[in-house]
Amino acid sequence: MAKRKRKSATEAQALTHGPVLLRWSQHVPSTDVQDPLGLALRGSGRLATLLMFCVTSITPRARYFSFIPWCVYDWQRREKGRSPAVGLRDAIITREKALVLGSVAHHDGKACVGGALVGSDALIAWFHKSQSEAELKKLPFAKYPAVGAYINSLVNLGFFLETAGAADSDDEEDAVPVAFDDLELSPLGTRLAEAYDEVVGQLTAVRELADPRARVSMRSLREFGKRGGFCELASPASRDRSVLRDIFFSRPGTGDKSHRVRKESLLLILELSRQLSVLDVRVGDSAFSSAVYFDQVVTEAGTTVDILWPPALADIKSRWRMFYFHHYMSVALEGMFAWMVAQASAQGLAGVSIDELIATLDEAAANRFASESCGGPASRWFGRSTPAMFFAMQSGGGTELNALTSRALDKELRASHKCAEDQLESILRLKEHSESQTGLAASLLLLGVTLARYTQWDEGPYGRWLAQAARDPYVDLVPPVLTRALSRRLDNWWTQPWNEIGRFVLSRYVVQQHQSMSYEKTAAGDRCLLQVEGSRIIASGSYDRIGMGNPRLRSALRILSDLALLRETTDGATRLTGDGTRLLDDELSKLADQ
Numbered sequence: 001m002a003k004r005k006r007k008s009a010t011e012a013q014a015l016t017h018g019p020v021l022l023r024w025s026q027h028v029p030s031t032d033v034q035d036p037l038g039l040a041l042r043g044s045g046r047l048a049t050l051l052m053f054c055v056t057s058i059t060p061r062a063r064y065f066s067f068i069p070w071c072v073y074d075w076q077r078r079e080k081g082r083s084p085a086v087g088l089r090d091a092i093i094t095r096e097k098a099l100v101l102g103s104v105a106h107h108d109g110k111a112c113v114g115g116a117l118v119g120s121d122a123l124i125a126w127f128h129k130s131q132s133e134a135e136l137k138k139l140p141f142a143k144y145p146a147v148g149a150y151i152n153s154l155v156n157l158g159f160f161l162e163t164a165g166a167a168d169s170d171d172e173e174d175a176v177p178v179a180f181d182d183l184e185l186s187p188l189g190t191r192l193a194e195a196y197d198e199v200v201g202q203l204t205a206v207r208e209l210a211d212p213r214a215r216v217s218m219r220s221l222r223e224f225g226k227r228g229g230f231c232e233l234a235s236p237a238s239r240d241r242s243v244l245r246d247i248f249f250s251r252p253g254t255g256d257k258s259h260r261v262r263k264e265s266l267l268l269i270l271e272l273s274r275q276l277s278v279l280d281v282r283v284g285d286s287a288f289s290s291a292v293y294f295d296q297v298v299t300e301a302g303t304t305v306d307i308l309w310p311p312a313l314a315d316i317k318s319r320w321r322m323f324y325f326h327h328y329m330s331v332a333l334e335g336m337f338a339w340m341v342a343q344a345s346a347q348g349l350a351g352v353s354i355d356e357l358i359a360t361l362d363e364a365a366a367n368r369f370a371s372e373s374c375g376g377p378a379s380r381w382f383g384r385s386t387p388a389m390f391f392a393m394q395s396g397g398g399t400e401l402n403a404l405t406s407r408a409l410d411k412e413l414r415a416s417h418k419c420a421e422d423q424l425e426s427i428l429r430l431k432e433h434s435e436s437q438t439g440l441a442a443s444l445l446l447l448g449v450t451l452a453r454y455t456q457w458d459e460g461p462y463g464r465w466l467a468q469a470a471r472d473p474y475v476d477l478v479p480p481v482l483t484r485a486l487s488r489r490l491d492n493w494w495t496q497p498w499n500e501i502g503r504f505v506l507s508r509y510v511v512q513q514h515q516s517m518s519y520e521k522t523a524a525g526d527r528c529l530l531q532v533e534g535s536r537i538i539a540s541g542s543y544d545r546i547g548m549g550n551p552r553l554r555s556a557l558r559i560l561s562d563l564a565l566l567r568e569t570t571d572g573a574t575r576l577t578g579d580g581t582r583l584l585d586d587e588l589s590k591l592a593d594q
């Protein structure tokens, strides 16, 4: 596969270690800077690909997975080889337009509930012109039709025979153009297409849209939307629904490891929804992360609920826990980045030095924050204290950070403890974080608690699984890489002052990392928000998008609802449906038997 070529670590190193003498001619708009430390692309993104293969952040609607194979099927039957020739890609887009417009008509001019379809906006505006007929080829549509987003996942799910352009990654970043006209449906793809065709194949709209002029009456489009639409998949009359369930849950019994891992991730979501059903809690980013990380969920009313995972899901739960170790480390480092950019920007061209930034750790505000909000000992010198001193109460007071200390801390700092990761994350996500005098202290504490809690896993199989996400340990930062680098650089970092930890992390993993990343993306480094001149760091603009979270989870939840395994109640709670309960029980007992 021809992946987009990226510079090697040595090249990046050569670039960042040389004298960096950039002069800005204009300020970089901060909206242009994404993933400033590479933590999403090179960490979360890779882990999410392993955990939720084929359910990407841009593929949230289940029915596209049967609709697009059907487009190929219908094109082959009605249009392929016709003169003048109609290419497959154009044929799919014509059908996409028909279905989206049909769905808008079916919903009386509104977008689908639970996620508008790609291209809805343009077609809603057109719909309100009240035409009786649509000339599909001339209709306005999305710049990027849905087929482009879904195609890699469809290839990876085995809907096509292996031909040119086969993808081995479902990551949107690695997307490779697929040679459309060579696509041939596999037996599985055909089964799915035929199931969808049973629902829509006889409709007038389907016949009319394949005509060279592709003029379709609104009346028949509305019928197409009513039968073949995305919300309508939930109905038992949708023949493709059971085929899709089998595929997402890898139930033809085939599928390699990545498909089985996805199945287990989906079961994990269903199981959590079952346990939270009784409490009327919505399953989203925060409940899911807390449940896999702490085995606890805290409700809006402040009640802590213990989650008891079935043994069959212990493995997948631990992998997701590793994902969130990376997540919290990312929030800490990006929190430092955002804070540093704000502090340096405020000083204009004079900039700031690392020493000045570190000095904030011993100021009154940081001391107050550390002792009051985190329950640490009242100290006049937070920066001069060490993690071992700071967490002495929670970790058993050991001067060595090992599995024992790590487990003690893990047991003590549960969900919503003032010094636990979820609470520190919400502080770092507050708007005032980057302006605040305690920004560095809060970010450092989050980093410290995350890495200390992670330590018990470091030597085991899950730590190794997490470590393999780093292909290039110079620029790919995941918790095992940082833990080792800290130990190498600072010996036993647990007993080193926060000042020293902060100094190393800021210079190596914030400033230098950001510079490496901006050169990776553009040779000119013009996505760089920080400029280093001697000991001064100069910045302009701001950065406020801390931590990418878990965008694939949102797609998975949508897909499970589309498949009628989950439903959201009117007051926003997530419930398992009867079918969801049966499927979950069935799959859990199969897993337990393995």
Ligand SMILES: [Zn+2]
Pocket (backbone or CB within 6 Å): 103, 107, 111, 112, 113, 229, 230, 231, 232
């Ligand atoms: Zn709909």
